[in-house]
Amino acid sequence: MNKTKVFMIIFLLFAGSVFASEIAVAPLAVYDSDGNKIKLQQNPSRDIFNRLEKHWFEGLLHFSLLDESRYGIPLSVVDANKICSVEKKEFVLYGFVKKYDANFYADVKLYSLKEKKVVKEFFSGDDADHYERMINVLSSNILDGLEDLTGLNQDEVIKEKYHELELRIPASLYYWSPIDGRWNEKVLGIAGLNAAAELYPPFPNLVIYGMKTDFSARLNLSWNIATNQTSTYPLVLNDISVSFPLIAHLHFNDLHSVYLGAGLGYEIELMSIRPKYESTQFSYQNIFYAETLVGYELKLSETVNLFSEIEFDFHFANDGFVSIKPSIGASFSVYRGHR
Numbered sequence: 001m002n003k004t005k006v007f008m009i010i011f012l013l014f015a016g017s018v019f020a021s022e023i024a025v026a027p028l029a030v031y032d033s034d035g036n037k038i039k040l041q042q043n044p045s046r047d048i049f050n051r052l053e054k055h056w057f058e059g060l061l062h063f064s065l066l067d068e069s070r071y072g073i074p075l076s077v078v079d080a081n082k083i084c085s086v087e088k089k090e091f092v093l094y095g096f097v098k099k100y101d102a103n104f105y106a107d108v109k110l111y112s113l114k115e116k117k118v119v120k121e122f123f124s125g126d127d128a129d130h131y132e133r134m135i136n137v138l139s140s141n142i143l144d145g146l147e148d149l150t151g152l153n154q155d156e157v158i159k160e161k162y163h164e165l166e167l168r169i170p171a172s173l174y175y176w177s178p179i180d181g182r183w184n185e186k187v188l189g190i191a192g193l194n195a196a197a198e199l200y201p202p203f204p205n206l207v208i209y210g211m212k213t214d215f216s217a218r219l220n221l222s223w224n225i226a227t228n229q230t231s232t233y234p235l236v237l238n239d240i241s242v243s244f245p246l247i248a249h250l251h252f253n254d255l256h257s258v259y260l261g262a263g264l265g266y267e268i269e270l271m272s273i274r275p276k277y278e279s280t281q282f283s284y285q286n287i288f289y290a291e292t293l294v295g296y297e298l299k300l301s302e303t304v305n306l307f308s309e310i311e312f313d314f315h316f317a318n319d320g321f322v323s324i325k326p327s328i329g330a331s332f333s334v335y336r337g338h339r
Helices: 002-015 044-052 077-087 131-150 181-186
Strands: 021-025 029-032 061-065 091-099 103-112 117-127 165-178 190-200 206-208 211-227 235-251 256-273 281-299 304-316 322-337
Touching (some): 021 044, 103 131, 165 304, 211 256
Parallel strands (some): 021 091
Antiparallel strands (some): 091 103, 103 117, 165 322, 190 211, 256 281, 281 304
16 A cells, blocks of 8 residues: 555656746726626627637646636736636736727736736727637737747647547556455455556547547457465465456646546456465456556657556445556557548
8 A cells, every 4th residue: 555655646746846937817898888887798808718728838827717706807917817816827818898889899808917907909990890800810819929038839729629539548557455354365466467558539628627628439358367465375366367457647738748547347357376285276357447547658659658547446246446556557559530
C-alpha cells in the first residue's frame, strides 16, 4: 500500500503541474437610448461565453460565466478588480450593450488583474434585426484580441472538428497487492504486464470546462504472477485477464492530459500450491470484475505518449477482493485515418 500511496502522490503532482489562464465573462449591462437599464430577451454575456468556450487556445485559456446574483453587473475597473481577486481569475470581460430604436451597440472591456487596468477594448454594432450578427462580430473581435494578447492560436478546435480515426497500442508494467488481509498474508506483491489495443473513433471534438475532450475504447490483455510469502506454503499464482473499458480523455493542452475510464473484465486464476507433507496441488477459478481507472498522459511526439495510471478492480466472487494497480507505460500510434 505504501507504493500505491507514493504513486498516487506522484500522479497528483503531475496532474496539478498544468496551469491555464482563467477569463471570467461577467454579466453585461443593457441600456436603452436614454441610458436606462432594460432587459433583453437574449442574454448577451451568455451568448458571448457560448462562442468563446468553443475555442481551444492550445488549452491555456479557460472561460467561465459569472452569475449576476453573485456580484451584480460590474461597471468599473474597481468592480472588475474585485471579481478577479475574489474569483481568482486573471482576466474579466465586462461592459454594456445599448439598444436604440434602429440598432445595437456593444462595448466590452478586458481587465487584467496583473496589470490592474483594461488591456483591451472591443466594439460591435448592427441594426436592430441582427442581434446574432452583432454578437458574432463582437465575439470574433474578442477572440482576435486574445490571440494578439497571448500569442496563442484560437482556431485549433475549429480546424480539427473531428478527432481522426486512430489505433494506439498501449503497453504497461505494474506492481500491486490485493486489499484483503487473507490474500496479503499468502502472497507477495503481484507483478503484471498489460498490452492493449485502443481505438479512437472519428468523434466530434468537444470542449468541456476549457479542456478539449475525446473518447476511446480499449481492449486490455494482462498477465500477472505472484509467489508466496516466506511464512506460507510454496505457491505460484498466475492470472490472465481481459477487460474492455471506455475512456474519456481531458486535454489541458497539447502535451498534458488526464483520462477516466470504466468497464468490465474477465480473468482466469491458475494456482499451484504445495502444502507441507503433501504433493503439489493445482486449482483455478474464473472471475468477472468491474474496473475503473484514472491516468495522466504526456505527449512526446505525434506517435508516442507516456502515461501513469491507477486501476481499481472490484472482483465478483465469494472470496473476491478489491485491488489497486498502479502502472507506468507508453502508448504508440500505429494507424491514423480520416472520417
